[in-house]
Amino acid sequence: DGGITQSPKYLFRKEGQNVTLSCEQNLNHDAMYWYRQDPGQGLRLIYYSQIVNDFQKGDIAEGYSVSREKKESFPLTVTSAQKNPTAFYLCASSKIGGAAETQYFGPGTRLLVL
Amino acid sequence: AQTVTQSQPEMSVQEAETVTLSCTYDTSESDYYLFWYKQPPSRQMILVIRQEAYKQQNATENRFSVNFQKAAKSFSLKISDSQLGDAAMYFCAYASGTYKYIFGTGTRLKVLA
Numbered sequence: 001d002g003g004i005t006q007s008p009k010y011l012f013r014k015e016g017q018n019v020t021l022s023c024e025q026n027l028n029h030d031a032m033y034w035y036r037q038d039p040g041q042g043l044r045l046i047y048y049s050q051i052v053n054d055f056q057k058g059d060i061a062e063g064y065s066v067s068r069e070k071k072e073s074f075p076l077t078v079t080s081a082q083k084n085p086t087a088f089y090l091c092a093s094s095k096i097g098g099a100a101e102t103q104y105f106g107p108g109t110r111l112l113v114l
Numbered sequence: 115a116q117t118v119t120q121s122q123p124e125m126s127v128q129e130a131e132t133v134t135l136s137c138t139y140d141t142s143e144s145d146y147y148l149f150w151y152k153q154p155p156s157r158q159m160i161l162v163i164r165q166e167a168y169k170q171q172n173a174t175e176n177r178f179s180v181n182f183q184k185a186a187k188s189f190s191l192k193i194s195d196s197q198l199g200d201a202a203m204y205f206c207a208y209a210s211g212t213y214k215y216i217f218g219t220g221t222r223l224k225v226l227a
Contacts (some may be wrong), residue, residue: 031213033213040219041219042118042205042207042216042219042220043205043215043217044217045214048213056213058214090159092159097213098213099146099147099209099210099211099213099214099215100147100166100209102149102161102164103215104161105151105158105160107157107158108157108158
């Protein structure tokens with residue numbers, strides 16, 4: 001089955017700790033995205049990547065970092081600089097980058113701060 | 115800047131009835147795409163329907179259809195013969211240019227048995 005997997009489902013972060021959220025896709029999609037979802041708000045774009053070894057900041061990139069070393073993988077690191085990391089994080093992918101392409105989403109990771 | 119507004123935080127519908135969810139957007143672009151996504155309690159976002167702005171015909175997918183009014187910048191979603199499984203958050207999204215989706219704040223749909 002083709003799809004997007006995210007792990008873990010729940011993640012707990014201690015103060016001052018960096019944590020990494022995993023996103024893997026086997027859809028052979030070039031473009032991948034990370035969104036943050038907070039209660040009462042829509043999804044907000046953190047980072048996106050249109051091709052391997054290339055990525056750009058979205059609207060709320062501060063306190064986050066990403067890498068794109070493989071086409072299938074786009075991990076997100078929440079650094080200690082992100083002061084309010086508690087949220088639901090969604091990874092998405094599309095065949096290529098661009099507004100015309102439908103984005104497909106993973107099941108998400110809930111990050112909680114201890 | 116483009117914005118997407120969903121003015122109904124919550125809606126209810128009786129099972130088998132029809133409900134319409136509203137979405138308006140603001141843009142100066144002429145070429146763009148609009149989407150409705152469903153987020154059930156599992157929280158995975160699922161595409162319901164998409165509309166290309168250059169198409170005048172309203173998109174339909176089984177029980178789901180849209181009323182796309184380009185001049186009014188309105189993109190409402192109609193769900194016919196509502197089912198219990200339709201209960202979810204519904205997000206309207208706008209996309210233009212290279213990559214960016216802009217999402218509304220969502221409408222929670224409750225389906226009453």
